[in-house]
Amino acid sequence: MTTTTSSPASPQPVLQAIETGERVFGLPLEHGPLAPATARHAAQPVLESWGLDEEQxxxxxxxxxxxxxxxVVHALPPVVLHLHATADTTGSVQVHVSDGGPQPTTTTGASWAxxxxxxxxxxxxxxxTMFADCTGIETDCDTDGLIDHWATLDAA
Structure with missing residues (x-):
């Protein structure tokens, strides 16, 4: 008898175009040192397909x-990246990174950092703050309880 085990599937990105022409992208990320690179590599072709120029x-x-x-360094899992491009004349991209909130003081954080x-x-x-038009932090206590760190950048 042969027993096989499979590793859990990698989180898959969600790419969606809403009927209004707005574009949405979501990607759950591993809570570890590869998360920033994974997020960049997944987001780049999406941003390019949305018509942003190289500098944007x-x-x-x-x-x-x-x-x-x-x-990853300062918060608990999960970590989720969301991008939202507006279809109106403002031409902006909103970057949202949700996390599980601050790590307890007894946790040392990411040792790699x-x-x-x-x-x-x-x-x-x-x-x-230097690159964004506006930034903020919101707690979504009424749904998933995650902390949402966001920034809006000009994409016109």
């Missing part, structure tokens, strides 16, 4: 990387 794609990918890194030089920490929020 770069800016959005940088914001994605910073928000996902912060979620703690091994980085001290001068490589603490700039993520400033980078996001």
């Amino acid at each position: 794609v770069y800016d959005v990918l940088l914001v994605i990387s910073e928000l996902v890194t912060n979620a 703690a091994d980085r030089p001290e001068d490589e920490h603490g700039r993520g929020g400033s980078i996001v």
Whole structure:
């Protein structure tokens, strides 16, 4: 008798075009050091297909990387990336990264991040603010209880 085990399937992205012309992309991410790269690699072709130019794609990918890194280093799982492109004349892309909220103080956080030089920490929020038109944090207590960190970038 042969027994086989299968590893759980990798989370699959959700790409959706809403009838109004708005575009939505969602991707659950592993809570680990590969999450920022996974998010960037999945989002780049989506952003390009939405008509963003090279500089706009770069800016959005940088914001994605910073928000996902912060979620993995400072928060509990799950980590989920959501992108939303508006179809109106504002021409904006909203980046949302949801996480499970702050890690307890007894948790040391991601050891892979703690091994980085001290001068490589603490700039993520400033980078996001520099590239985004507006940013914010919301708690979605009435549905899934996740914390949503978001940024809106110009894509016109």
